[in-house]
Amino acid sequence: MAEKLKIISLGGLNEVGKNITVLEYKNDILVIDCGIGFPDGEMYGVDVVIPNVAYLAKNRERICGIVLTHGHEDHIGSLPYVLTDINAPIFATDLTAGLVSLKLEEHKLLDIADINIIEPGKSFKIGCFTIEPIHVNHSIAGAVALAITTPLGIVLHTGDFKIDTTPIGCEMADLTRFGELGKKGVLCMLSDSTNAERKGFSPSERTVGHTFDSLFDRCKSRIIVTTFASNIYRIQQIIDVSARYGRKVAITGRSMENMIRVAAELGYLEIPKNILIELNQIKNFPKEQITIITTGSQGESMSALYRMAFSNHKQIEIIPGDRVIISASAVPGNEKTVSHIVNELFRKGAEVMYRGSMEDLHVSGHACQEELKVMLALVKPKYFIPVHGEQRHLIIHSELAKSVGIPHQNIVISDIGKVIEVGKKSININGVVPSGKVLVDGTGIGDVGSVVLRDRKHLAQDGMLVVVLSLSSEDGGIISGPDIITRGFVYVKEASDLIEEMRTLVTETIYACNANDITDWATLKTSIKTALSSYLYKTTRRSPMILPVIMEV
Ligand SMILES: [Zn+2]
Numbered sequence: 430m431a432e433k434l435k436i437i438s439l440g441g442l443n444e445v446g447k448n449i450t451v452l453e454y455k456n457d458i459l460v461i462d463c464g465i466g467f468p469d470g471e472m473y474g475v476d477v478v479i480p481n482v483a484y485l486a487k488n489r490e491r492i493c494g495i496v497l498t499h500g501h502e503d504h505i506g507s508l509p510y511v512l513t514d515i516n517a518p519i520f521a522t523d524l525t526a527g528l529v530s531l532k533l534e535e536h537k538l539l540d541i542a543d544i545n546i547i548e549p550g551k552s553f554k555i556g557c558f559t560i561e562p563i564h565v566n567h568s569i570a571g572a573v574a575l576a577i578t579t580p581l582g583i584v585l586h587t588g589d590f591k592i593d594t595t596p597i598g599c600e601m602a603d604l605t606r607f608g609e610l611g612k613k614g615v616l617c618m619l620s621d622s623t624n625a626e627r628k629g630f631s632p633s634e635r636t637v638g639h640t641f642d643s644l645f646d647r648c649k650s651r652i653i654v655t656t657f658a659s660n661i662y663r664i665q666q667i668i669d670v671s672a673r674y675g676r677k678v679a680i681t682g683r684s685m686e687n688m689i690r691v692a693a694e695l696g697y698l699e700i701p702k703n704i705l706i707e708l709n710q711i712k713n714f715p716k717e718q719i720t721i722i723t724t725g726s727q728g729e730s731m732s733a734l735y736r737m738a739f740s741n742h743k744q745i746e747i748i749p750g751d752r753v754i755i756s757a758s759a760v761p762g763n764e765k766t767v768s769h770i771v772n773e774l775f776r777k778g779a780e781v782m783y784r785g786s787m788e789d790l791h792v793s794g795h796a797c798q799e800e801l802k803v804m805l806a807l808v809k810p811k812y813f814i815p816v817h818g819e820q821r822h823l824i825i826h827s828e829l830a831k832s833v834g835i836p837h838q839n840i841v842i843s844d845i846g847k848v849i850e851v852g853k854k855s856i857n858i859n860g861v862v863p864s865g866k867v868l869v870d871g872t873g874i875g876d877v878g879s880v881v882l883r884d885r886k887h888l889a890q891d892g893m894l895v896v897v898l899s900l901s902s903e904d905g906g907i908i909s910g911p912d913i914i915t916r917g918f919v920y921v922k923e924a925s926d927l928i929e930e931m932r933t934l935v936t937e938t939i940y941a942c943n944a945n946d947i948t949d950w951a952t953l954k955t956s957i958k959t960a961l962s963s964y965l966y967k968t969t970r971r972s973p974m975i976l977p978v979i980m981e982v
């Protein structure tokens with residue numbers, strides 16, 4: 430039987446984030462991207478979510494490289510955690526490599542990493558794969574699609590992309606090259622489904638520039654703008670419009686400072702001379718000559734904008750009349766934190782421009798339906814796998830593919846862990862490998878399992894209650910206690926009756942056990958728990974976590 434090519438997504442399907450795709454032929458494994466996911470509201474105390482890479486760890490000898498499509502967290506964020514397990518060479522364009530280096534340095538892993546710079550149009554070979562990066566437009570510079578020539582044919586992974594006919598600071602996506610590959614014949618395409626629901630074309634990055642212009646024109650106050658730190662094109666436009674209206678630019682927030690430094694060093698940002706000032710120089714200029722670029726577009730509680738809004742920023746205080754522009758959309762799950770900041774800024778007398786209050790403050794970096802169809806039509810893949818999306822995005826994207834003529838049986842909607850086998854004349858799902866979420870809590874990787882999470886959820890919802898008592902080693906009678914300590918359950922000062930009832934109930938339970946000759950502690954504890962929890966549920970409709978502590982004296 431002819432050898433098949435295997436395509437396995439370990440993340441990024443039916444979920445937002447942690448994009449990672451494995452390509453496998455004979456003994457060679459190629460990894461595309463290595464991103465993080467974000468904890469949902471149910472994951473108390475979890476900082477990041479990384480993909481389960483047990484399959485890669487098991488086959489680490491066979492991995493010939495990790496190729497990155499661009500520098501967004503959902504594509505590079507897991508590297509510091511995964512590299513300790515599978516140390517394969519990394520291939521990335523210069524800006525992506527710069528961001529990866531910063532990240533690895535923070536984790537003190539830069540020394541062990543082997544980072545190689547790649548360029549659009551320049552093919553390179555790893556294992557049996559020849560890879561050609563192709564320039565695409567996206568909300569970060571240095572984004573590429575990957576045309577991977579395998580022994581069975583070309584596999585094209587679009588990465589995250591859009592088609593911007595009037596981009597800022599770069600050219601339009603290299604559609605010519607996609608067309609050429611289509612003519613040559615592409616075996617299989619994996620394409621970004623994020624905006625598959627949206628009709629038409631995504632607006633050009635340039636439209637946001639026009640909005641900035643109208644907001645800067647004749648503005649007499651300070652302007653404070655926040656956006657995603659990684660969106661260098663947006664930052665370029667903020668700097669340009671500031672220069673046009675004679676404003677100096679100050680930058681605050683660590684990720685924003687880092688990003689601007691790396692991008693400027695690599696020539697992705699053009700910063701006019703003498704326009705940047707330090708935060709402590711702001712006071713030397715009149716209000717109408719100041720722009721502040723800040724982190725915090727997602728309402729992050731450690732961000733500079735958050736600190737400004739809540740008067741915690743060391744150097745900048747919001748003054749009435751400040752014009753604050755939030756040039757971003759809230760990532761799903763962040764809507765509340767963003768509106769929290771917006772409210773606080775209003776309270777301080779700022780004039781806040783945000784999505785919802787005005788149009789065209791942000792454009793998406795992902796292709797909408799017409800762009801997705803253009804890509805499908807240019808590449809004309811034999812087989813098609815929609816990726817980077819939840820189920821509805823994948824299904825809608827597959828409908829788009831059918832509408833441009835890809836037969837139903839040549840499209841595979843997969844799920845994480847599923848093994849897609851591609852032959853020259855076939856595509857099907859055959860088998861699964863381990864996949865899923867690994868939760869990172871502080872510095873610990875994977876030490877928070879479902880039991881810990883369930884406890885955190887329980888504690889957060891209903892609080893806890895500790896019952897302390899000492900029993901006589903001779904007759905099992907109560908020597909002291911029971912004392913009841915609660916946290917997050919009831920306000921003790923107003924619940925003394927309830928506490929008293931609970932103490933009586935525990936005492937009765939112990940004596941009932943004694944009367945029945947029950948002396949082992951496990952049973953005593955269970956009896957206390959059962960008695961208390963049914964009582965508490967009846968009286969308060971709540972089920973706090975109950976921890977009996979018994980001492981023997
Ligand atoms: Zn992206």
Ligand SMILES: [Zn+2]
Nearest residue numbers: 501503504589
């Ligand atoms: Zn992405």
